[in-house]
Amino acid sequence: MAATQKPQARSKKASSAKSISAKSSISKSSVLGTRSTKDPLPKELYSILACPECKAVVKYNTSKTSLVCVECKETYPVTKGIPIMLPKNMR
Secondary structure: OEEEEEEEEHHHHHHHHHHHHHHOOOOOOHHOOOOOOOOOOHHHHHHOEOOOOOEEEEEOOOOOOOEEEEEOOOEEEEEOOOEEEHHHHOO
16 A cells, blocks of 8 residues: 555655746746837837826837837836836826
8 A cells, every 4th residue: 555655645746846847937028928038018018108297109218227208208217127107296
């Protein structure tokens, strides 16, 4: 009876190792959506963002560390993948 229990214990360990490796293969970008390695924001989020002041389109600055409004030229920082879209008087 003990001989049949040991293989079961090993198979549980093997299956838990597989589930751990499957969990670790999930990346942050797959959770957040499609994401280019160059862009700090997922394309789905970037495509719907607008300037809170004038409601115009925002674009990345040259270093892709902040978003810049194409109309009023206000800048909004992107910190750890989160755009801080507060109007200037609320920062």
